[in-house]
Amino acid sequence: MSGLPYDSCCGRLHSGAASAQTAEQLMRSRFSAFAVGDPEYLVKTWHPRTRPESLELEVDQRWYRLDIISTQAGGPFDSAGVVEFEAFYRSPAGAGSQHEVSRFVREAGTWLYYDGVSQP
Structure with missing residues (x-):
């Protein structure tokens, strides 16, 4: 977590006022988009x-925590990056998590999620 209020952090990315500067920042903003339903x-x-x-x-799934396990490349001057994460949720069926290794690419200065592989 960045520790910043939503509007100062991911809210700026969600509204289009700012764009992700790294693959990890995009991953965090995408998790937040799941959490706020965007x-x-x-x-x-x-x-x-x-x-x-x-x-x-x-609609019944509430995402509440994101742990970044590792990152490879994905910095401000890279064209690709990998972020391994585990995201935690609660649903009527109980608590759970999604562990994934996600690939990101940067095209024309914009970071994009490419794909991911779920991990056991």
């Missing part, structure tokens, strides 16, 4: 080759 931001930051035409979020 599928439009998720689709907008998904690479056109791999993104779905539409995205519906589980």
Whole structure:
């Protein structure tokens, strides 16, 4: 967590007032988009080759914590990066998590989520 209020952190990215400077920052903002229920931001930051035409979020699933496990490249001067994370949620079925290794690419100065592989 950045420790910043939503409007000073991910809210600025979600509104379009700022853009992610690193792959990890984009990953954090995408997690926040799941947490606040913003599928439009998720689709907008998904690479056109791999993104779905539409995205519906589980309304009963509440995302509450993101742990970044590792990052590879994905800095302000890189064109690609990898972020391994575990995201935690609660739903009517109970608590759970998603552990994923995600790939990001930067095109025309904009970081985009490319794809991810779920981990056991």
